[in-house]
Amino acid sequence: MEQSPLIDIGLPVALAIIMVGIGLSLTRQDFAAQAKAPWASIVGTVGQLVLVPLLGIGVALLLNLPPALAIGLVLAAACPGGSTSNLVTYLARGNVALSIILTVVASLAVILTLPLWIDLAAEVVPGAAETNVEVPLAQTFGLLGGVILVPVLIGMVIKAKAPRLAVRLERYVGLVGIVVLVALIVGIVMGLRDRIGELLLASGPAVLLLNVLAILLGGALAYVCRLPRADQIAIAVEFGIKNSTLGMLIAFTVIRNDEIALPSAVYGLVMYLTAFALVWGGRRLMGPAAQDPVT
Template identity: 70%
Template sequence: MDQSPLIDIGLPIALAIIMVGIGLSLTREDFAVQARSPWATIVGLVGQLVLVPLMGVGVALLFDLTPMLALGVVLVAATPGGATSNLITYLARGNVALSVILTAITSVAVILTLPLWFDLGVRFIPGAADSEVSVPLGQTFGLLLGVILIPVAIGMALRAKAPSLAARIERFVGVVGLVVLVALIVGIVLGERDRIVDLVATVGPAVIVLNIAFIVLGGLLAWVCRLGRAEQIAVAVEFGIKNTTLTMLIAFTVIGDEEVGLAAAVYSIVMYVTSFLVVYGGRRLMRTAP
């Protein structure tokens, strides 16, 4: 498909700004605290990088989706948590420090894991191999290095050198992310306007099941691994709230298929609806905590 300058240039820049915001919320002490007590971080990382994408492949196979929509589901599952997960964790009374650390580490780790999981989806989803789509490791590594790793490092450096300035800038990052997300969803709707209703009706049930399954998996995994209630909330939110801006960036600029990006657009809407329920449940859970 023909890409507009907004997607080719504006989307990577907007995502980089969002990732700077994540860096602005991090300090070296955050990593030191988790390093001294790493069990919750290990549980969250294993779940996010292994179990969540595996569940995504399973959901994609379970529903009768077109190969491109199914690959979109896999791509969503392989994407890390977004900056919004930190805000939702805060509102739900979860462990915000753990949420931020998981977002930062998984955002860097997916530079390698995301192409591998997408390739696995291409191999297992019926008909996907015939479409000749892939996420090239080299191209994806370079793209994610530029829009994730470097911006996060810049944000952390700014936080260390000018904390008051960093605090002011951080307030606007969420607004940028929301505006970009809305613009992307509108763009997808316009690009697929002739069949948008059918596509949403097809992928909607799969995406709803996917989001709920991620949240339940996060909470259950954290409970089984004997994490505290605040940590259970953080892991559940981190699994369920995805960086769908990144998902759509990959779908548009690397894969070049709007149908793949549609799964991320629908997931974005679903995850914000369920996040209200998570916040309500998290607050009730913490009120009854010992």
């Protein structure tokens, strides 16, 4: 479908700015600290990249979603956490360093995994073959590398060379993310205005179910793996709070299908509601004595 320059150019640039913000919060010491005790990072990364997308496929099949919405739901599930997940982890008194590491590692890994999950969804979802969804791997890899890998590295360089500037810049990144998300949602609503009610009724329950199950899966997995409570909170948040802007970017600029973008847009709203529950639950779990969320 035909897209405006605002989407073709503005959306990748905005997402790149958001990813610079993630890099601004990261240092080599963060990697070193997690390398000394990598079990939590391994559990969180594998869960994000494998279990949550599988959960997305399961929810799509369980609720018998229309093919485009099913692929969109899997796309949303396959996206990594974002800067919002780091903030929610902090407020919930989880392990912020672990949250940042999981965000960055998963953001880099999805350059390879995300196209594969979309292709798998197109194969296993009934009727998806008729939607003619094509995901050009070379284009997708190049796009994700440009808006994820390079910006994160730029952010880390700024953090290392000019830490005061990094602190100032980081304050504005979250605002950029919110503005972009709102603009995208408005654009999707306008583009699908004739069917928006029908599509929301179809995708809303699925998105909410995926979000809640992903959070519960993260917490349960971390608990079974005997990770500390702060790590359990961080992994639950990472599983549930997604970089939905990335999902919309892929749907708009690569797949070029508004319907496939809709679940990511709805997810971007729903996750802010469950974020409040995560913060409340995390604070109760850690107790009033936990003043420092970084373990």
